[in-house]
Amino acid sequence: MNDLSQEQQVAFQAACRQAGLRLTPQRIEIFRELARAKDHPSAETLHRRLVERMPSLSLDTVYRTLGTLASHGLIMRVDTIESQARYEVAQLLHHHLICRSCKEIFDFQWQSVDNAALPDAVKSWGRVERKNVVAYGICNKCLKK
Amino acid sequence: MNDLSQEQQVAFQAACRQAGLRLTPQRIEIFRELARAKDHPSAETLHRRLVERMPSLSLDTVYRTLGTLASHGLIMRVDTIESQARYEVAQLLHHHLICRSCKEIFDFQWQSVDNAALPDAVKSWGRVERKNVVAYGICNKCLKK
């Protein structure tokens, strides 16, 4: 509910420097808005929220910035079956529950999977860097409708 | 390597009838090609393969058919972070390994996750219908390059 925590902001700036990325007002605001958002927004959605504060911000910059930050691992692109890409700040390991009716994404933790070793067959595939569970179903809000 | 199994084809036709979908040559061929494919093809890719056998088949029909079949649960749309949607026939429960270099998708089984109960926090969310693991990394082929 509050604004972006001081540490998170400092960590972001340090990570940008380390990655050789310039710290522009646009990048700072885009990251701040994404970190504050709880709903895995798309580029379009983020832009809509940001232009109120930053009227000159272009949608292209939002697209470009999200792509740049994601490619440096500062944020994550979330897999969905929608046509629009969604993003989130890379935080604690977590998993996604997606409602196939309203498309809302709910985050949850599942440490037994985080800690579990992948099956043997996977070992010969290559190097696995992360694993996420995506569960689908219908959320209570939609079930009640 | 062989063609679509007899049972699979019969099951498909029965499922179409049950869903109230007409059995057109296009639908049959699209499903057959997808069932034969091992690479989670996109609409574009499927169309490229099918026009050789069915020169009049339009790309629109492939898009429409994939959408229709997916919405009836006969095939699945696979989540990736690419812009193109990919499909697979709904088969045994399985999970995906995606190479972030070549984008190839490798299927694997992981029964301990299939059988595991979701964490308690999820129970109050709604009704979960399926859960899939998506793991990312680099496959051996790309590691060697």
Place this chain on the structure above:
DNA sequence: CTAGCTGCAAAAGATTTGCATGTCC
């Protein structure tokens, strides 16, 4: 100063839609 960003506009890529014609049941 200058490589890296941004904004603008235009392009490209993926998917959807309207409509007339064809075809499954």
Place this chain on the structure above:
DNA sequence: GGACATGCAAATCTTTTGCAGCTAG
């Protein structure tokens, strides 16, 4: 026969790109 599908073309939506001016370091 009539509802549903298809093919075509055009539209739409999302994302990317070229370029000139701006700016952080």
